[in-house]
Amino acid sequence: MSEEIKIYVADLAAYNNGKLHGVWIDATQALDDIQEQINELLANSPEDDAEEYAIHDYEGFAGYSVSEYEGIERAHEVACFIEEHGEIAGELLSHFGDSIDDAQKAIEDNYCGCYASLADYAEELTEETTQIPEHLAFYIDYEKMGRDMELGGDVFTIETGYQEVHIFWNH
Structure with missing residues (x-):
């Protein structure tokens, strides 16, 4: 700082x-x-x-x-x-x-890191933990996944700047 x-x-x-x-x-x-x-x-x-x-x-x-x-x-x-x-x-x-x-x-x-958006985090988490068939990859809506993670109380975010979203697990 x-x-x-x-x-x-x-x-x-x-x-x-x-x-x-x-x-x-x-x-x-x-x-x-x-x-x-x-x-x-x-x-x-x-x-x-x-x-x-x-x-x-x-x-x-x-x-x-x-x-x-x-x-x-x-x-x-x-x-x-x-x-x-x-x-x-x-x-x-x-x-x-x-x-x-x-x-x-x-x-x-509980800190997950800083991302450009919650959707970017949802995409990274999904791709690290799941084998996604290539023909289905384009159908995944990471923005909605991220929104659902936050609305469901799984994560919370703190935005500190443009494309600076800090993500934390909520447990």
């Missing part, structure tokens, strides 16, 4: 007094390093006794929405997952309702 995965942490004492005071932090670095940067941010606050912070912006989270009060540990965990698996990781987190465990299982155990 080429884009840096980062969060913008804002000093809430300054923010509540109409001042913008915050810092962009690489969310994939060690938690202690992230916390150290936040502590430094609060120590350098234009307001006395600044203690609270919130995530006010983020970049590089590949379709995953980071909440203002996400928590540094969770933001770090998600960032590392996305750094490891790329754009598809953020989309999987959205698909699974933010469950990293389910998204991880899908990538490790």
Whole structure:
């Protein structure tokens, strides 16, 4: 993944007094390093006794929405997952309702690959598992097979771009 995965942490004492005071932090670095940067941010606050912070912006989270009060540990965990698996990781987190465990299982155990279409996957799967008589090959409708696989709940897809369909078994 080429884009840096980062969060913008804002000093809430300054923010509540109409001042913008915050810092962009690489969310994939060690938690202690992230916390150290936040502590430094609060120590350098234009307001006395600044203690609270919130995530006010983020970049590089590949379709995953980071909440203002996400928590540094969770933001770090998600960032590392996305750094490891790329754009598809953020989309999987959205698909699974933010469950990293389910998204991880899908990538490790149920990922079939990236295809131009679900029909391409249905064709490849059929040709790898079945001997099709040559005189019947032209009668097979792979688009309908792929649609039936998805409608039947056998697979789910995540589209990340033009002719970029990621296919996962649904078990």
